[in-house]
Amino acid sequence: MSSLILHEYAQSGNCYKIRLTAAYLGLPVERREYDILAGETRTADFLGSVNANGRIPVLQIGDQFLPESGAACLYLADGSALIPADRFERADMMRWMFWEQYNHEPNVATLRFWRLFIGEGGLNETQRAQLPLKQAAGEAALALMDEHLRARDYFVGDRLTLADIALYAYTHVANEGGFDLSRYPSVQRWTAQVATTPGHVTLDA
Amino acid sequence: MSSLILHEYAQSGNCYKIRLTAAYLGLPVERREYDILAGETRTADFLGSVNANGRIPVLQIGDQFLPESGAACLYLADGSALIPADRFERADMMRWMFWEQYNHEPNVATLRFWRLFIGEGGLNETQRAQLPLKQAAGEAALALMDEHLRARDYFVGDRLTLADIALYAYTHVANEGGFDLSRYPSVQRWTAQVATTPGHVTLDA
Numbered sequence: 001m002s003s004l005i006l007h008e009y010a011q012s013g014n015c016y017k018i019r020l021t022a023a024y025l026g027l028p029v030e031r032r033e034y035d036i037l038a039g040e041t042r043t044a045d046f047l048g049s050v051n052a053n054g055r056i057p058v059l060q061i062g063d064q065f066l067p068e069s070g071a072a073c074l075y076l077a078d079g080s081a082l083i084p085a086d087r088f089e090r091a092d093m094m095r096w097m098f099w100e101q102y103n104h105e106p107n108v109a110t111l112r113f114w115r116l117f118i119g120e121g122g123l124n125e126t127q128r129a130q131l132p133l134k135q136a137a138g139e140a141a142l143a144l145m146d147e148h149l150r151a152r153d154y155f156v157g158d159r160l161t162l163a164d165i166a167l168y169a170y171t172h173v174a175n176e177g178g179f180d181l182s183r184y185p186s187v188q189r190w191t192a193q194v195a196t197t198p199g200h201v202t203l204d205a
Numbered sequence: 206m207s208s209l210i211l212h213e214y215a216q217s218g219n220c221y222k223i224r225l226t227a228a229y230l231g232l233p234v235e236r237r238e239y240d241i242l243a244g245e246t247r248t249a250d251f252l253g254s255v256n257a258n259g260r261i262p263v264l265q266i267g268d269q270f271l272p273e274s275g276a277a278c279l280y281l282a283d284g285s286a287l288i289p290a291d292r293f294e295r296a297d298m299m300r301w302m303f304w305e306q307y308n309h310e311p312n313v314a315t316l317r318f319w320r321l322f323i324g325e326g327g328l329n330e331t332q333r334a335q336l337p338l339k340q341a342a343g344e345a346a347l348a349l350m351d352e353h354l355r356a357r358d359y360f361v362g363d364r365l366t367l368a369d370i371a372l373y374a375y376t377h378v379a380n381e382g383g384f385d386l387s388r389y390p391s392v393q394r395w396t397a398q399v400a401t402t403p404g405h406v407t408l409d410a
Contacts, residue, residue: 101307
């Protein structure tokens with residue numbers, strides 16, 4: 001594989017997903033940090049050469065740039081045991097990865113960003129208006145995960161896949177967004193189990 | 206392949222993506238319609254047997270249920286020419302599919318749903334507060350697509366992939382959400398070209 005460079009903001013769970021995938025696979029990744037609060041991903045240089053969408057993470061593979069955390073994890077894990085061999089299970093893993101980006105991340109991750117990094121006092125009117133909605137949608141996402149995990153160790157099949165990595169990243173720090181994980185015991189059991197995966201690294205590593 | 210049943214709301218672009226993928230592949234799909242405005246995807250029966258997340262589309266494959274449009278398209282297209290053989294191109298296709306669900310659909314599709322199906326008069330205060338933000342984010346998404354397509358016929362490589370299908374579904378009806386597609390000439394050229402794909406079916410077919 002060509003050399004790998006992760007353009008990232010280390011505290012972002014989306015960036016952490018890629019580091020976690022690389023760690024489980026034993027792949028070395030060079031890291032380049034951008035201060036998103038200071039607009040470092042909106043410069044002409046970043047927009048022109050790294051990601052026209054102005055966001056991290058972006059995985060650089062040689063001289064090719066790959067935005068979107070899920071796509072980067074899929075690239076790294078291609079052909080590995082982190083992706084199920086069975087056609088339905090593989091699609092079901094994708095289902096959870098899409099679900100995470102649509103139903104979980106915009107609520108659980110956004111509230112963490114707003115509360116931990118910006119602070120409620122710094123939110124604008126539109127953001128403040130969305131707080132109750134995002135709190136309720138985040139709780140619903142965690143409840144759905146808890147129900148799914150009640151009789152399962154992992155999201156798909158009987159082993160860890162990219163679905164677990166995608167969901168672990170923001171779930172295990174959901175308390176930083178104002179969610180009480182003790183209300184979701186199956187989720188807590190699952191996060192503890194994911195953390196025992198060989199090669200595991202923490203968000204702040 | 207087992208028999209395929211699409212649980213859907215026909216006017217949803219997310220459901221259309223699956224029908225389009227099946228049509229290009231020549232796969233027959235039985236369709237079951239739910240009135241989402243009447244809450245037919247939030248009944249105990251639907252939540253218990255079709256999708257605990259209370260949303261369509263769900264692709265039923267034999268007795269297995271697969272929510273999330275992107276996952277369903279990937280299941281259907283597995284091993285076909287709609288998915289690039291090259292590792293980077295395959296991940297790059299996924300990048301656009303994730304980008305569509307995160308940056309495009311919540312803006313372009315949501316405004317179409319709010320304006321065409323609910324009507325601006327029926328929106329609640331939180332929804333009304335988000336209108337300018339979603340309009341701007343939708344325009345930014347269309348502008349990014351237009352820039353990407355300026356010197357390309359398709360989103361990834363030189364042929365149609367699931368990335369085009371995922372992005373076509375809501376883009377070609379973006380005017381119904383209050384977006385003026387004549388401002389995006391490369392997008393218009395691309396939508397016209399996608400519509401010439403062998404097997405193409407329209408949203409209202």
